[in-house]
Amino acid sequence: MRANSNYWLPFLILCFIFLYNNFAGYTNYNFEFKKAVNAYLGNTEFPKFNLWLYNITRRQIQVVLYLFLVKSWLEPSKRKYINWMIYAFIFLALLLQIFGVELMYLQQPIIYSIGANMILIACGLYFIGMITTDNYLNSNPIRLVSFWATTLLLFDYSITYIYTVSLFYLYQVNPTFGASLGGVVNVINLINTSALLLLIASPYLSKVFDKEPFFKLNY
Template identity: 55%
Template structure:
């Protein structure tokens, strides 16, 4: 096998690549061991979709690092002639745009009907704003998109806050121990991952210029938080097999 290929897919970012492959294997095995009804439940298929989607775009990211010509041609197609080595377009679309919508949908599936409509509106506003900012050229797709990231991150934080409001007001949640709820751990991991990614992405460019070691350290935190979040998503999929660890949760689908 080509050494560059191995480097791009395995050794360049071993922490991300190997962890992601492991999580994806465990997640897939757990998902296909779920019953047919459970597989149709949004609480299980949406985490699996996010996991699969992350796996796909991370590997596509690895491939762009292997196939420079491909990356360059996409950059040129998008109008980026200045930075042909950048693959920010991929991460902008995958994490900051589609990823945000997917996480909002995931949080929405765990909230009460009264709050679902607010999250629906947030998704619509987010999509419209992204289209406006991107197509008007305010935030080109091939460069860092701080406004879109900040907007998405804030919306996710507000949606997580909705879940926590349900946690302290809903009679179902009041009858349960929060530490035994997989949704609680999922929301907590999203909360930490978004908050720490926020500060990391805001300061990353600056730190790489003045203190690259600290910049790398901060990015490592972001990577670790991302892996933890994906791990918790796998735990959500595996939760029916861990009845001693997690209580059965309420499905708001019928609301």
């Protein structure tokens, strides 16, 4: 059951991404529903926005899911750090929203920055394990799907973090470059999502990928 989490976790994340993107499409189709949700959240000025959906899903829940995924590839002694980050992220995100520091229906740069940095730290812990843990030292990282998935995750959140933080500045100073960078971000997001498919399919690609060096995990 535990070993299978390396496959059902990516499947869960993939389903989650599919659902919230389709729901986002529905909110753009059903304006009255989107307007009602915005009004409930206190947003009567920008009823066409559906940022609240992406703030809850991509910038909060998805971050937690990715932290759990990276955690499944770490040695037991490193997993406690991921647990602390998950608890801290949930607490800080709730705190910032409850006290109105960052409203749910507007951009949330602080919450996103915290989540992105925690993802980057988690990826760093994985790569440290690659060069310090016998299970990984005895394996070929090029043939591990987790290596490629973590690399893409690191690249994805690094570029997206830069883009999100500088979004308004870029569109004011150089909108063409801002739009181009946004296109790059979308492509990277698509590639990163494709890595989830590889994780699910990896047991059937034994000629290409090796089995992950599983540890005995205690959640």
